[in-house]
Amino acid sequence: xxxxxxxxxxxxxxxxxxxxxxxxxxxxxxxxxxxxxxxxxxxxxxxxxxxxxxxxxxxxxxxxxxxxxxxxxxxxxxxxxxxxxxxxxxxxxxxxxxxxxxxxxxxxxxxxxxxxxxxxxxxxxxxxxxxxxxxxxxxxxxxxxxxxxxxxxxxxxxxxxxxxxxxxxxxxxxxxxxxxxxxxxxxxxxxxxxxxxxxxxxxxxxxxx
Amino acid sequence: xxxxxxxxxxxxxxxxxxxxxxxxxxxxxxxxxxxxxxxxxxxxxxxxxxxxxxxxxxxxxxxxxxxxxx
Numbered sequence: 001x002x003x004x005x006x007x008x009x010x011x012x013x014x015x016x017x018x019x020x021x022x023x024x025x026x027x028x029x030x031x032x033x034x035x036x037x038x039x040x041x042x043x044x045x046x047x048x049x050x051x052x053x054x055x056x057x058x059x060x061x062x063x064x065x066x067x068x069x070x071x072x073x074x075x076x077x078x079x080x081x082x083x084x085x086x087x088x089x090x091x092x093x094x095x096x097x098x099x100x101x102x103x104x105x106x107x108x109x110x111x112x113x114x115x116x117x118x119x120x121x122x123x124x125x126x127x128x129x130x131x132x133x134x135x136x137x138x139x140x141x142x143x144x145x146x147x148x149x150x151x152x153x154x155x156x157x158x159x160x161x162x163x164x165x166x167x168x169x170x171x172x173x174x175x176x177x178x179x180x181x182x183x184x185x186x187x188x189x190x191x192x193x194x195x196x197x198x199x200x201x202x203x204x205x206x207x208x209x
Numbered sequence: 210x211x212x213x214x215x216x217x218x219x220x221x222x223x224x225x226x227x228x229x230x231x232x233x234x235x236x237x238x239x240x241x242x243x244x245x246x247x248x249x250x251x252x253x254x255x256x257x258x259x260x261x262x263x264x265x266x267x268x269x270x271x272x273x274x275x276x277x278x279x
Binding site for chain 1: 211212234235236237238240241244245247248249251252255
């Protein structure tokens with residue numbers, strides 16, 4: 001399989017400098033190796049610290065149990081699922097997996113195909129909610145941008161849907177997605193959707209940065 | 210963007226009508242309808258091959274019906 005690679009830029013939070021990065025339209029073995037050998041130990045250190053400080057488990061990073069090897073193996077070879085990764089400074093900075101079989105729920109796009117973001121995660125060292133200052137900023141936006149671009153490319157006109165982990169609810173509201181409320185059929189997570197118009201607005205906003 | 214290849218597709222009038230109707234109702238191109246159909250068929254087939262069943266549930270009555278795939 002040929003992997004499409006686009007050049008993007010992230011922000012180095014410490015220096016304020018732009019960092020060149022690759023947005024790849026696949027999750028390959030190198031990314032899974034990074035997840036196993038770099039992300040997991042970094043996350044484990046954070047979890048140990050949270051446990052030591054007696055932080056209740058419901059305040060831990062809510063994706064702490066995600067297993068990217070399992071997630072990618074489960075959908076290998078299936079056209080309905082696609083992966084994206086962001087690579088910078090020689091290591092994987094973010095991963096996302098999307099599903100192309102879902103349809104919209106929002107009144108204006110009910111029943112119409114969209115790109116559903118199954119999983120999206122930035123590397124532990126890029127996540128402000130994990131305590132330390134993030135190293136790189138823009139990883140999540142880059143992955144959302146890739147999902148919207150895929151939606152356009154597939155003829156879904158930028159439509160996007162996802163269930164958000166509570167720690168990310170504000171982010172999805174901030175980028176203009178419609179909050180369709182808690183989904184009792186999906187662990188009570190809030191369901192968000194982006195319409196074609198919201199996708200256009202998102203692109204315009206990203207272009208201004 | 211992933212490279213794509215072109216093929217000619219022969220459809221009956223009835224099939225073309227369905228394709229037109231789905232394209233309009235789903236707000237996607239006819240090509241997108243066919244690509245979507247291929248994805249769904251492959252996904253369902255993979256799960257049926259693993260021994261799973263495809264069931265439809267009526268939201269109101271909760272009645273379930275199994276779709277038989279050949």
